[in-house]
Amino acid sequence: MKLEHFGYNDKIEKLKIEHNLEDFEIGRVISEHKERYTVKTEKGDFDAEITGNLRYTANTPEDFPAVGDWVALVLYDSYSSIIHKVLPRNSIISRKAVGQFGDLQIIATNINYAFIMQAVDRDFSINRIERYLTICNTSNIQPFIILTKIDLINEVLLSDLIDSLKKRINNVPIFAISNTSKQGFEKLKEIILKGKTYCLLGSSGVGKSTLVNTLANKHLMITKNVSDFSNRGLHSTTHRELIILDNGGILIDNPGMREVGMTDTSYGLEKTFEIIFEHSKHCKFKDCSHTIEIGCAVTKAVEIGEIDTSSYKNYLKMEKEKEHFEATVAEKRKKDKDFGKMVKHFKNLKKSSKY
Numbered sequence: 179m180k181l182e183h184f185g186y187n188d189k190i191e192k193l194k195i196e197h198n199l200e201d202f203e204i205g206r207v208i209s210e211h212k213e214r215y216t217v218k219t220e221k222g223d224f225d226a227e228i229t230g231n232l233r234y235t236a237n238t239p240e241d242f243p244a245v246g247d248w249v250a251l252v253l254y255d256s257y258s259s260i261i262h263k264v265l266p267r268n269s270i271i272s273r274k275a276v277g278q279f280g281d282l283q284i285i286a287t288n289i290n291y292a293f294i295m296q297a298v299d300r301d302f303s304i305n306r307i308e309r310y311l312t313i314c315n316t317s318n319i320q321p322f323i324i325l326t327k328i329d330l331i332n333e334v335l336l337s338d339l340i341d342s343l344k345k346r347i348n349n350v351p352i353f354a355i356s357n358t359s360k361q362g363f364e365k366l367k368e369i370i371l372k373g374k375t376y377c378l379l380g381s382s383g384v385g386k387s388t389l390v391n392t393l394a395n396k397h398l399m400i401t402k403n404v405s406d407f408s409n410r411g412l413h414s415t416t417h418r419e420l421i422i423l424d425n426g427g428i429l430i431d432n433p434g435m436r437e438v439g440m441t442d443t444s445y446g447l448e449k450t451f452e453i454i455f456e457h458s459k460h461c462k463f464k465d466c467s468h469t470i471e472i473g474c475a476v477t478k479a480v481e482i483g484e485i486d487t488s489s490y491k492n493y494l495k496m497e498k499e500k501e502h503f504e505a506t507v508a509e510k511r512k513k514d515k516d517f518g519k520m521v522k523h524f525k526n527l528k529k530s531s532k533y
Contacts, residue, residue, distance in 0.1 A: 181206075181220055184420075185288065185373050185428055190248055193265050202250035202262060207243050208420035215243055217251060217259060218420070224259040226251055232261065239282060240270070245420055245430055246287035246375060269317045271377055285313075286377045286430045291320045291369075295380030295389070298339055298354075299330040304346055305492045308450055310379045311347065312496065316446030319377075322351050322369065326385040329356040346489045348452070357388040367393065372426025379432065390431050394423055447500065451493045453485055469494065 180186075184206045194204055205219035207226075215226045228243065236242055241264075243249055248265040271285040271292065294310040296302060307323060314321040323343065328336055340352055351369075355362035370376060370393070378386045421429045448455045454476055458466065462473025468490075469477070479485040 179218075179220070179422075182373065183422060183426065184208075184218055185375050186248070187373070189268070190265065193248075194250070197250075197263065197265070199250040199263065199265075203253050203259070204265075205249060205251060205259075206420065207245050207247045207249060210243070210245050213242065215261065217249060217261070219251075219253075221253065222256075224251070224253060225257055226259045226261050228261045232263070240272075240284060244270075244284040244287050246289060246377075248288065269319055271313055271317060271319065271379070273313060285379070285432055288375060289317070289319050289377045289430070290374040291322060291376045293322050293324045293376055293378050293380075293389075295324045295326055295378060295384045295386055297327045297384040298325050298336065299327045301381075302339060304343060305488065306381070307343070307347065308489065308492055309496065311350065312446040312450045313379070314446075315449035322353060323347070324366070324389070325352065325354045326357065326389070328354045328361065329358050346486050355389075357385050357392055360392065363392060367425070370423065370425060370427035373428070375420075375428040375430065377430045377432065386431055390421060390429055393427075393429065394421060444500070447493070447496060451489065453479075454490065454493055457485065 181204065186204070186206075190204075194200065203219050203221070205217040205224070207215050208218045208223070209216040213228070215228075217224050217226045226249075232241075243261055243264050247267065249261045250263040250265065251259045251261045253259045267287045269289050270287050271289055272282045273285060292310070292314045294307055294314070296307055311321055325336075325339065331339075336354060340354065343352060353362055353366050355366060378389065380386055419431050421431065423429060454468070457475045457479045458468065460475035461468070461471070463471055466474050466476070468474055471477075476485065476490070480487055480490045
């Protein structure tokens with residue numbers, strides 16, 4: 179199979195030449211297991227680790243390879259290899275790392291489109307969809323909203339859910355599908371293009387793995403039912419994985435995410451909540467927080483119904499999370515800088531004590 183089947187194109191070829199990587203094998207990371215990777219090349223799939231230098235020079239988790247990355251590697255035998263460099267990415271989908279202080283977690287890279295998946299039978303949440311939209315908009319990735327398990331509700335309720343979505347979210351295509359009856363799949367398949375990469379985003383139990391199996395027309399991913407005890411999805415996907423479909427489309431499945439923490443997503447928020455930002459241009463104060471200020475055009479629009487109240491509250495919550503993340507990043511950088519100064523001072527003291 180040629181690299182073009184995995185999304186390789188002239189831009190990536192140009193990057194390879196610009197970074198003097200002609201002597202290396204080029205491949206795409208298709209899965210990741212705790213800093214061990216599987217890389218797909220024209221010579222086959224290889225287990226891979228990163229070089230010590232790449233590990234030593236990495237400052238953040240973003241510097242490590244991720245599923246979707248194009249990498250330069252050296253092949254040592256028929257199954258093992260070493261990654262020497264990650265080629266520059268054209269897009270990154272990321273979120274705030276769960277339980278980490280001021281760190282990002284990369285979900286996938288080099289994505290063209292994202293399928294934001296939401297089941298209609300359980301905790302349907304437009305707020306959560308807006309979070310995923312913000313992540314996509316931050317990286318200029320075209321989103322599609324996929325409503326799953328529509329066979330479990332009637333057409334009237336489905337129509338109401340779609341109408342409520344359209345009232346809050348504009349210009350994002352919506353697809354309604356059933357993994358059981360296969361309703362809606364033909365329309366969905368029409369937007370999957372050869373050589374383009376699609377990332378699946380959504381909580382556990384919304385049907386991501388089942389969608390992959392249906393689109394691939396084979397059993398590739400393990401699927402599980404929703405827990406009867408918690409009514410939450412069970413993690414059937416435990417790691418990120420890149421899959422090539424028969425029509426040439428490329429899917430990246432992801433473990434379900436119950437937390438979608440915001441990062442420094444100013445542009446993403448502005449695009450997701452465009453109506454709020456349009457009204458904010460008419461606020462009396464430029465630094466208006468859109469909460470208690472006199473002359474706030476946003477709160478006025480909420481009062482008269484021009485801005486949806488739930489969307490407004492979700493925006494405020496996400497804006498607060500973004501500001502908190504930015505503050506923690508600044509604090510983390512300061513701590514790292516202070517620690518670096520301390521290490522340098524210690525080395526100088528140790529060096530001077532020798533004389």
